[in-house]
Amino acid sequence: xxxxxxxxxxxxxxxxxxxxxxxxxxxxxxxxxxxxxxxxxxxxxxxxxxxxxxxxxxxxxxxxxxxxxxxxxx
Numbered sequence: 001x002x003x004x005x006x007x008x009x010x011x012x013x014x015x016x017x018x019x020x021x022x023x024x025x026x027x028x029x030x031x032x033x034x035x036x037x038x039x040x041x042x043x044x045x046x047x048x049x050x051x052x053x054x055x056x057x058x059x060x061x062x063x064x065x066x067x068x069x070x071x072x073x074x
Contacts, residue, residue, distance in 0.1 A: 001041075008038040008050060017053040019062070021069035031065075 001020075005012040020040050023031055025047060031037050036055045040048030051062060 003041060007041050008052070016055075018050045019053055019066075020048050020050050021065045022048050022072045023065065023068065024072070 002015055002017055005014050005016055008018070018038075018041060020043050028046065028049065031049050032039065036052040038050045038052070039045040041050045043050075049065075051065065053062075056062060
């Protein structure tokens with residue numbers, strides 16, 4: 001989805017593309033320590049994170065998170 005950075009607590013109003021993915025609760029804290037991963041926009045922040053696609057370079061990490069999110073939501 002396309003949102004402004006301030007929705008994630010970034011002090012800017014530039015539009016960015018983000019992807020929300022569900023993650024295991026035990027990994028949420030460590031995921032949020034990564035650059036460009038934030039508490040989920042408009043979702044349950046205990047189970048979801050938002051990945052800023054505009055700033056993310058490693059597509060393999062995103063693929064892994066999407067696969068895990070799919071498994072958790074089926």
